[in-house]
Amino acid sequence: MSSLVPPFNNMARYFLEVAYKGTRYSGFQVQENALTIQSELEKAIALVQRHPVALTGSSRTDAGVHALQNYFHFDCATSLHPQLSYKLNAILPGDIVVKSLQAMGDEAHSRFDAIAREYEYRLYREKNPFLQETALYYPYALDREALAETAAYIKEQTNFWAFSKTNTQVKNFRCQIRVSEWVDKGEELAYHVEGNRFLRGMVRLLTGTQMKVARGKLGMDAFRKLFTEEAKCGISIAARGLYLLRVKYPEDYFPH
Numbered sequence: 371m372s373s374l375v376p377p378f379n380n381m382a383r384y385f386l387e388v389a390y391k392g393t394r395y396s397g398f399q400v401q402e403n404a405l406t407i408q409s410e411l412e413k414a415i416a417l418v419q420r421h422p423v424a425l426t427g428s429s430r431t432d433a434g435v436h437a438l439q440n441y442f443h444f445d446c447a448t449s450l451h452p453q454l455s456y457k458l459n460a461i462l463p464g465d466i467v468v469k470s471l472q473a474m475g476d477e478a479h480s481r482f483d484a485i486a487r488e489y490e491y492r493l494y495r496e497k498n499p500f501l502q503e504t505a506l507y508y509p510y511a512l513d514r515e516a517l518a519e520t521a522a523y524i525k526e527q528t529n530f531w532a533f534s535k536t537n538t539q540v541k542n543f544r545c546q547i548r549v550s551e552w553v554d555k556g557e558e559l560a561y562h563v564e565g566n567r568f569l570r571g572m573v574r575l576l577t578g579t580q581m582k583v584a585r586g587k588l589g590m591d592a593f594r595k596l597f598t599e600e601a602k603c604g605i606s607i608a609a610r611g612l613y614l615l616r617v618k619y620p621e622d623y624f625p626h
Contacts, residue, residue, distance in 0.1 A: 384450070385472045385480060385624075386411070386425070386442045391465040393503045393610065397433045398440070407431070410466055411442065411458075418457045421448055428480040428617045429487055432571070434609030436504065439469070439616045443480040472624060486548065486618040488564040491577040492611045494557050505558055506611035512559075512584040517552045520580040520593060521561070525550040532596040532603045533576050534569035543569060552580075571606060578607035 388411065396404035400412070408425050416422045423444040431437055450471075451457060458468045492505040501507070524547055531543040549564035561577045579596065582588040582605055596603050 381445045381447045381476075383443055383445050383474045383476055383478055385470075385474050385478065386444065386468060387470040387472075388440055388442065389438050389467050389469055390436065390440070391504065392431060392434050392436045394463075394465060395433065397435070398427050398429075398431045407440075407466060408442075410463060414458050414462050415444070415454075417461060418451050418454055419446065419448065421446065426480055428484050429614055431614055432609055432612075435612045435614065437614040440614055441480040441484075441617050443474065443478065474625070478623075480617075483619055483623065484617050485620055486564055486566055487568060487614065488549070488562075488616040488618070489568065489573045490563075490613045490615050491561040491573060491607070492555070492558045492613065493560070495559065496557065498557060501557070503610055506608050508581070510585060512581060513586070514552070514584070516584040516590070517561075517580055519590065520583050521550045521552055523594065524563070524576060524580075527597045529597055529599065530569055530572055530576075531599045532601065533572045533579070534602075535571040540569060545569065545572070574606045574609065574612055575603055577611075578605040579603045581607070 388407070390407055392407070394405060395410075396406050398407045400406055400408045408427065412423060412425055423446055425442040425444050428441040429437075431440065455468050455471045462468070493508040494501045494505045495509055497507060497509070528544050528546060530545050534540070534543055545565045545567050547563065547565045549562060551562050553560050553562055561573075561580065563573060563576065579588065579593065583590060583593050588605075
């Protein structure tokens, strides 16, 4: 593990790859009097390292949202414990796992260097107690042709102002969507979407609005009009079905 030992008394940067089931948590970001992914990770690292660190996340998942892959970076001036990953997994709750730990260059940034993020929203149609915390039970008929049409239309758009929460502080609402499709995954039906960036609440708003079209409660013309900045869509959906699948970085970004 010598690659994880920084020069003496010099700050070094590390990337932490994690996965988590978000059901119990108030999202990623530290909040006062709330259980979060960041607070659990920072507490565990401080316990092993005997030195506090501040994590910066690639993607700030909301309360109840899960992640199969998320990255965080932190700086540390002391040598990392040679079994840090192992020890973190031993003391972290069972719904959070550290998948990898890697030394990076000083300028590496888990959020700003990411070039794409991939999400999935999962529904299930038949009652299943083993899916109730990780997908949305939705026993209503959905027009699959309508879902295919809305997903294809989303891929052609760049203005997602209608599909962002009102209290966002971003400077623009432009996103490039590379993948937008509905796929069958065993018992589950999933909306799969990949883009260069996503606005706060965007995937859940897109998913809920498409489902409204597929149930005949919103016309396709009205759906298209939402991309012209005339009104917020206001049609979100429960967090429990949303997953951050993957965060992508440039090729050869990570040291070999």
